[in-house]
Amino acid sequence: MTKKCINVGLIGCGVVGTGVANNLVNGIAQKRHLPCELRLKRIADLYPHKERPYKIPLDLFTTNADEILDDPEIDIVVELIGGCDFALKVITKALEKKKHVVTANKALLAEYGREMAALAKANGVDLYYEAAVCGGIPVIKAIREGLTADSINNFRGIVNGTCNYILTGMCKYNMLFEDAVKAAQMNGYAEADPTFDLIGKDSLHKLVLLIANCFGQWIKPEDIYTEGIMDLDQTDIRCAEELGYVIKLIAQAKKRDGKLECMVAPTLISKKSLLAGVSDAYNAVEINGSPIGRTVYYGEGAGMNATSSAVTADIIDIARNIYYGCEGRLPVFALEGEKCEKVPTDEMEMRYYLRWKTDDKPGVISALSQELTEREIGISSVILHEFAKAQPYSIVTFMTRETTEKKMRDAVQALNKLDCIQSRTVMLRVESGF
Amino acid sequence: MTKKCINVGLIGCGVVGTGVANNLVNGIAQKRHLPCELRLKRIADLYPHKERPYKIPLDLFTTNADEILDDPEIDIVVELIGGCDFALKVITKALEKKKHVVTANKALLAEYGREMAALAKANGVDLYYEAAVCGGIPVIKAIREGLTADSINNFRGIVNGTCNYILTGMCKYNMLFEDAVKAAQMNGYAEADPTFDLIGKDSLHKLVLLIANCFGQWIKPEDIYTEGIMDLDQTDIRCAEELGYVIKLIAQAKKRDGKLECMVAPTLISKKSLLAGVSDAYNAVEINGSPIGRTVYYGEGAGMNATSSAVTADIIDIARNIYYGCEGRLPVFALEGEKCEKVPTDEMEMRYYLRWKTDDKPGVISALSQELTEREIGISSVILHEFAKAQPYSIVTFMTRETTEKKMRDAVQALNKLDCIQSRTVMLRVESGF
Numbered sequence A, B: 001m002t003k004k005c006i007n008v009g010l011i012g013c014g015v016v017g018t019g020v021a022n023n024l025v026n027g028i029a030q031k032r033h034l035p036c037e038l039r040l041k042r043i044a045d046l047y048p049h050k051e052r053p054y055k056i057p058l059d060l061f062t063t064n065a066d067e068i069l070d071d072p073e074i075d076i077v078v079e080l081i082g083g084c085d086f087a088l089k090v091i092t093k094a095l096e097k098k099k100h101v102v103t104a105n106k107a108l109l110a111e112y113g114r115e116m117a118a119l120a121k122a123n124g125v126d127l128y129y130e131a132a133v134c135g136g137i138p139v140i141k142a143i144r145e146g147l148t149a150d151s152i153n154n155f156r157g158i159v160n161g162t163c164n165y166i167l168t169g170m171c172k173y174n175m176l177f178e179d180a181v182k183a184a185q186m187n188g189y190a191e192a193d194p195t196f197d198l199i200g201k202d203s204l205h206k207l208v209l210l211i212a213n214c215f216g217q218w219i220k221p222e223d224i225y226t227e228g229i230m231d232l233d234q235t236d237i238r239c240a241e242e243l244g245y246v247i248k249l250i251a252q253a254k255k256r257d258g259k260l261e262c263m264v265a266p267t268l269i270s271k272k273s274l275l276a277g278v279s280d281a282y283n284a285v286e287i288n289g290s291p292i293g294r295t296v297y298y299g300e301g302a303g304m305n306a307t308s309s310a311v312t313a314d315i316i317d318i319a320r321n322i323y324y325g326c327e328g329r330l331p332v333f334a335l336e337g338e339k340c341e342k343v344p345t346d347e348m349e350m351r352y353y354l355r356w357k358t359d360d361k362p363g364v365i366s367a368l369s370q371e372l373t374e375r376e377i378g379i380s381s382v383i384l385h386e387f388a389k390a391q392p393y394s395i396v397t398f399m400t401r402e403t404t405e406k407k408m409r410d411a412v413q414a415l416n417k418l419d420c421i422q423s424r425t426v427m428l429r430v431e432s433g434f
Helices: A015-026 A028-033 A085-096 A106-122 A139-146 A161-172 A177-186 A201-215 A234-242 A304-323 A364-374 A405-415 B015-026 B028-033 B085-096 B106-122 B139-146 B161-172 B177-186 B201-215 B234-242 B304-323 B364-374 B405-415
Strands: A005-011 A037-044 A074-079 A100-103 A151-158 A245-256 A259-270 A282-290 A293-300 A349-358 A379-384 A394-400 A426-430 B005-011 B037-044 B074-079 B100-103 B151-158 B245-256 B259-270 B282-290 B293-300 B349-358 B379-384 B394-400 B426-430
Touching (some): A005 A304, A015 A304, A037 A304, A074 A085, A139 A293, A139 B304, A364 A405, B037 B304, B085 B100, B100 B106, B161 B234, B161 B282, B201 B259, B234 B349, B293 B304, B364 B394
Parallel strands (some): B005 B074, B074 B100, B259 B426
Antiparallel strands (some): A151 A245, A282 A293, B151 B245, B245 B259, B349 B426
16 A cells, blocks of 8 residues: 655755755645655754745744654655764664655765665665755766666766866956855855865765765775865966866776776866866766766756755655655665775876976976986977067976876976976876776 | 566567677676566577677577567567567557566657557556667656656757767768768768658657657657758858857757747757767757756767667666566656647747858848848848959858747748849758757
8 A cells, every 4th residue: 555645854944955845845846756745744944934045834844853853754854954963863863763865965975875875775765865966967866777787987077066167267267266266156156165165075075976876886085085176276277278178176986907096186178078068067977888888967066956956856756666665676875896996096097287387498398308207207298388588487388198196296296306497396187098 | 575587578689689688698787786687588580690799699589579478477578679560569569468668669659659658557567768769878767757856948959879970070070961971871870771860750759759758748740840951061061160050950849938849950059058069979968947957968879889778777677666566666758747739830939040152242131131121030140251353152141030930931932032042042940048
């Protein structure tokens, strides 16, 4: 016998929560998709009276999450509090009470996803989290259900809207980093303190979840080299452009010889690639698998609307499972893949972009190139422009052939000691192998 | 009690069928995704001994489809025969025998999808067809399951790999149409007789299925205006480029004032849009919905590998339904939307590209523009280049503002009567409202 009405409890009614509440209260979508009723029964939030962009019935609100967690009538708990402390308590209790959970909490899942998945399985309930990776883009669904015939070789993604908005400003509108950050804040694409996004942490959490789904591996966030965009200079945006590249903050993972290479870092992407065309706050993930080949998924990476769409779709998906009595139909994290160990960052192989401010005098190019040659690092392109008259400095750019991170870092240390350079070496990764 | 082993019968072992058989025989994927065994029990094909790119055990083959359709052990029938006659019999019988069906047959579904869906529902079995639209791209899944919280406003897609490969050849490599077609055939991207693709029929069938899923409406193929790429001239590729556009064969549908506008036609797409970057045999669909905003799905549109990936993923999806006893969990065609009637083609509103070969003499521009002005069709841009010396002709290009198809066609009739033009008017649609 199937349920006539499925009850949802929402914990955390901030930006995204308000969008979800609005979707459920209006209930247009689910009417089209569900044979049963889907009802938002209760909302737990500390500030019921806060000004919200949509009108949510006040009588739905409580300030006590336990009113939802202890309510036997509630089937699905939606956790949109964020953070790892209280949210962890909420999700744990919900699962233990055999309630299905929908969350957008990437930080929590990157840290405790494995345990939460086990807990969900043990209690025979679903834990969905489409909104945790790339806001509205149904990329988790694509991987868990659409690419089930494929073994995934690699993926790379622009998964942080804030950074992409800032990089777009620097690249398209020649803004300085600080100004691009201000613009992002003014337009609601960056928090008052955007550090968490800018240092790549948010991208890292999404990378961990994508790896878990694409490769069935759990890599600890702290084991993945992560570099943000805070040191990016307008000069490098321009030099990259001259070389035919744009700089994007890329989260990527790649299988090579049965081992896993992964990293979050600002990366030079060929202007010709689709990802290069992903601007503003949009996200995109490129996934290469066999037999399917290359696929790309694109959409808004954050914001009330896109994210609330993903959360609501998860709710509807789970409601379908409840209605048809197939809870646990999908593993929480897809593809229990054969163990493949992570390549130490030092041993990762990539091409590199190097840029210096140097003295404007003879011998500079040979000095720079010699340091690389001695370490068997090949140079694939060089840019040095002639000035009309003598300048206080020159800008020199190298692109290297594939080498290891270790060799490159050692080379940079040595390069930084050269008398002829006036600034520390700028070292960026260049896309390869996609 | 759940099944230990789910049996699949494959009917039609051509290019895609061979890929699917190979996926199932190797069975790497499903092992990672299914708690039960998935077994390819039988293959029906008229040519068991035909040379195939993968080794398929000969003892699986029969030349008699009924051996599969009448086998009570077989749970899922995969129809990869193509065409509408025998395939229709096969699917009908399979569904009546309460077997789940996976097909890639867009022509059949565009024609009989509604009836087949009803038949599947009546028999409590699933009918999946991800591979029927955009080969490997899990776009049907995205619409049916990922965007369930959204009301879709419009979509547009490059859904035919053959045409896109040819247009890429004309646009990127300056090939003439005939040469681009030959190149496509040489590289296996076009059939010996590619007419069906070139006249837009294949795109039309996919459009019908996308409309059914996005809007819950069944529009008859014959009711949708469909124009192919057979008359495309290199000149127009170049003129479009000068205007900042590329020409793609676009299948699109749009809700406007509660009514539905849809069409398949070569269309000028801004170079800046993501779809403009979709080259070669790749496909992509852009879907705009509320609240999710704009999403794009990209991948290989055809071929053994991509298509076999989608078919196999459907098989795994259905196997999950069987194992968990939730057959019919998804409606065959999503979103039973409120009826919205189709706008007659004549009343559709668009911008247009017009191009002529005209006499090289005074009065031409005024004569051409007057015909438009009289019909209140605004002109947004004009290109006429000066030649060093007098030429036997001039090339004149107009871009119009939004007007109705009817007004535009009438104008073209009148324009074709002008003495000053040496060729019939070339009229193409220009993207708008996306």
